[in-house]
Amino acid sequence: MTPRTPRIAIIGAGPGGLTCARVLQRNGVPVTVFDHDASADARPQGGTLGLPVTIAQEALRAAGLYEEFAALACPEGQEVRLLDHTATVLFHHVPAPAPGETGRPETGRPETGRPETGRPEADRSATDRSATDRSEIDRAALRRLLLDSLAPDTVRWRSYLRTLHPLGDGRHQAEFDDGHTEAFDLVIGADGTWSRVRPMLSDAAPHYTGVTFVESGFEDADTRHPEVARLVGGGSMRAESAAQGLLARRDGRGRIRLYAAFRGSQDWALDAGVRKEDTEAVRAVLLDRFADWDERLLTLLRDNDGGFVNRPLFALPVPHLWTHTPGLTLLGDAAHLMSPFTGRGADLAMLDGAELGGALTGHGDPDEAVRAYETAMLPRAAEAAEADARALADALAPDAPRGSLRHLRAAFGDPRP
Template sequence: MTPTTVRIAIIGAGPGGLACARVLQRHGVPVTVFDHDAGVRPRGGVLGLPVTTAQEALHAAGLHDRFAALARPEGREVRLLDHTATVLFQHTPGPGADRSEIDRSDLRRLLLDSLAPGTVRWNSYLRTLHPLGDGRHRAEFDDGHSETFDLVVGADGTWSRVRPMLSDADPHYTGVTFVESGCEDAATRHPDVARLVGGGSMWAESAGRALFARREGGGRIRVYAAFRGSQDWALDAGVRMADTDAVRAALLDRFAGWDERLLALLRANDGGFANRPLFALPVPHTWTHTPGLTLLGDAAHLMSPFTGRGADLALLDGADLARALAAHDDPDEAVRAYEAAMLPRAAAAAGTAARASADALAPDAPRGSLHQLRAVFGDPQP
């Protein structure tokens, strides 16, 4: 590949897009990232990144040492409970475990700081792409300017503006909604909740409902109430999401009969609640190879978050695409090689995520989740 003759645009400054840009720049390949945000929006959540995938991508980006300095080896404990707060499964990894936790905001800052100044153009919303017939595309942005690129990479997430150029598939509502809340300084302000959650992630399941909780940096615990129903469940119930007390009452009603130690996750939140209906692409999601275009991350394989593979796969996608582009003289051959590896990998992960979602919210839950945890970790005693 001749870096000076190929113009590459990455649409979306998420983990996958930024990782792709970083690895390209390490190989001397110019790239521009466009993102519709202003660059200041906080990105919450914690990520568990496996050694064999995401951390491999960080090695390719030359950032693994800096990642290791930010990551937390703790936070990897896994607990599964039933609605009586009985611990059914508990796994605490020993030294040398293959995952490390990092806050999403820290990972984003790490990737952004590694890029050449001016790589990311904020406040750049892609309005449309026009194929020029030779593999190139003219990208038009909402500020009125346009540019022509030899390769446009859609790394722009759930509602990708690039995906429709490749695929007729639209994300569909999975029938599952998460309602997010959180506890600040949990060890001090909410010690009972902190003890219940333990040193990593905890989830409790029963009869189509689930409560998830996970430790984050700064002593925060993020909480999700999960259930099947309309994505507009609050509206249907006559509740406004801005009315914290009303939402809490509606959730407590949905989880009636659960142990009070678990209901404390809904009572003890600091701040309000946020509605997070879950969307996914068909499994498998594929497309006919089109010169000058490709996808990565959620734009390519949006899936249920139950297995926590979204950012993990996006990072690996970005690194793999960049390495393929650096290794091939012909960018189209590089994209073909990347897609040939990425699509089956994504399909397998999406299938696993869909099954995990079904297990967690099944009528006989937590039976399926317990079976899966034992298959992955063995059968430790709680």
């Protein structure tokens, strides 16, 4: 670092921002994290989070937290099923068994016909996960792991960034909603979809993709919802047809998370004359949308536990680029917001944070460190965002599930004779 250690602010205490802060502190660089939440536990963090093993290793080893992460995480179910609206199985990937396991196929194979009635398969041993495997961890547990690794008072809660004022020489004055101001040599925007730092670097704003996910779930699925558990299997299940889909996956702790996906207005509930908070009215609208689907698939909409959560999908333009500006940079969704379809948001954010923290501790000039980080991060993010956009478009295309079937055969092989 420079003779005068720069003052660094991270805006946002999500996985990416906290990973960056941990790497910096681990290397003796002071940093302050600002977050608008009232506390670490002020709001639910969501369910479990799937992280690719190789990326989790890279980011969390850089943070010195991989062993702690491994103790909290478990292998994510790797079985993959693709169905059409008649519940016919078009593709079924079953992961190869770990050494010593028997009675399971050595390779996945596509099948046709109805879903099996057997119980979901056990996860593979953690010692035999491939580079494409994923570990899952509760989001709240991951956040707590990262927070507990930081020095006391690193995170300042109830601190919503209102604006940034350039001071010259790369320094910026941050103004917060409680009226207090502080000057920093580097401000890192890790503040997600509606980043307050991004407008200082880019005119790009998140746009509605035209796709909405309506989320619901099933608790203790194997015991309380055995038919749903059998339909979904031991990993993920997607049923697609004519620009609509039902996307389900096991979410740890016996839970199955479901998304009813469709193209349409962001105001679909208003257009239908219902309130999003009215569970039975929303259920009726969804059942009408999927009216010609097989009854076993409609069970996913009829029998869920709890209500529905509306999740319109937003994304930044691809590629999202900006001219390097001394004293500012972005990571995670602030830099490369994409839909959650391929599940890349959190792992890319953590990798961003680890690489930015490493660059800042490995370069004598912080500005050159940020340049090096952006040079590597931006094309990687663009590639991931393009892949996500293609996969989402194919899954909800008029001829779906043809595109998804093509993607799955490319990813897992096509063992048809």
